[in-house]
Amino acid sequence: MALNFDTATPNKLLAAFKKAIDDGHVDTWSYNAAGDFTHIPPQWKGEALMRPEVFAGRLTFSFLRKRTEKTSRELYAVYHGRLAESFLVHCDQLFDNVSATALATNSDRLVAVA
Helix, strand or coil, X not given: CCXXXXXXXXXXXXXXXXXXXXXXXXXXXXXXXXXCEXXXXXXXXXXXXXXXXXXXXXXXEEEEECCCCCCCHHHHHHHHHHHHXXXXXXXXXXXXEEEECXXXXXXXXXXXXX
């Protein structure tokens, strides 16, 4: 499942979300030095990453499993849904549409490499 944000300014959208985290406005997501995001409530912490990729007119996030167990539908849905929700709350003026593919894409990794 890819999470796609349609926007004329994908880099600005990504920077605004990182700033919202840095400023403490978003307290359920963090990002690492590589720029990958993770959901940090205790139930979901350390389970997966959402990797952003900037395209012309679009910011796309792919799902990367951090553990060797197969990804559950619930985990997959939570990471996509909660990230979309956070962008809607904190960055809604910077994109026109958000959509998710129904199934995994080639960029998703559902099981971590052991």
